[in-house]
Amino acid sequence: MSSGTEGFGDFAAACSGPLFRTAWLLTGDWHLAEDLVQETLGKVFRRWGRLDQIEEPIAYARTVLMRTYLSHRRRRSSGEQPAETVPESATYDGDVALRLTLLDGLAELDAKDRAVLVSRYWEDRSVEETAAELDLSPGAVKSRSFRALQRLRAALGDSGVGDMSALHRSA
Missing domain, CATH: 1.10.1740 (Rna Polymerase Sigma Factor; Chain: A)
Structure with missing residues (x-):
């Protein structure tokens, strides 16, 4: 090279x-x-x-x-x-049904909201890191996270998922 x-x-x-x-x-x-x-x-x-x-x-x-x-x-x-x-x-050691439910819920979100949630909760990035990655202000990341999590919880219904960390644990 x-x-x-x-x-x-x-x-x-x-x-x-x-x-x-x-x-x-x-x-x-x-x-x-x-x-x-x-x-x-x-x-x-x-x-x-x-x-x-x-x-x-x-x-x-x-x-x-x-x-x-x-x-x-x-x-x-x-x-x-x-x-x-x-x-x-491949099979996962975690709860496969929960993982698939979360992925279906993510699919219902718009692209930017999905990117914010994946960056913040799956990749475990800070608000500032997520803002820099997505060219958003930290306030926009916080408000998008809040609204996207509300929509995700509504889409998931009574599955008892509190946050995206369940997705990370089941991977």
């Missing part, structure tokens, strides 16, 4: 899994999540030689992923529709 791209392969291998999990939670679509990760890594690669000033390249990659996801959702040319069912996947 050239000096400008040195270490990118290791970086991409290390962060692809976490980026994919986040992308899959955002989209609910295995293939779209893979596409978003590929697009994200492509964008990061183009700037890789200049990222040495950034303390946490993975945080930069997460920000690129979130913004790529939101950009994709805004595009009218996207003709793909989400699947009715979640594709088959």
Whole structure:
């Protein structure tokens, strides 16, 4: 590799899994999540030689992923529709029914609200980190979180889910 791209392969291998999990939670679509990760890594690669000033390249990659996801959702040319069912996947040690219920509830939220909840509660980011990733003010993150959690609780009904941490625990 050239000096400008040195270490990118290791970086991409290390962060692809976490980026994919986040992308899959955002989209609910295995293939779209893979596409978003590929697009994200492509964008990061183009700037890789200049990222040495950034303390946490993975945080930069997460920000690129979130913004790529939101950009994709805004595009009218996207003709793909989400699947009715979640594709088959490996078994989980946690409560699978709860996980699927939460994923269905997330799917009912708009893109920005879903991104806020995934960043804040799944990725366990602070309000400030989420605001920076999504180019929002901290107040907007707080109000979106509050309203999105209310809508998610209403969608889930009496399942007894208090917050998104149940999704994290069941993963």
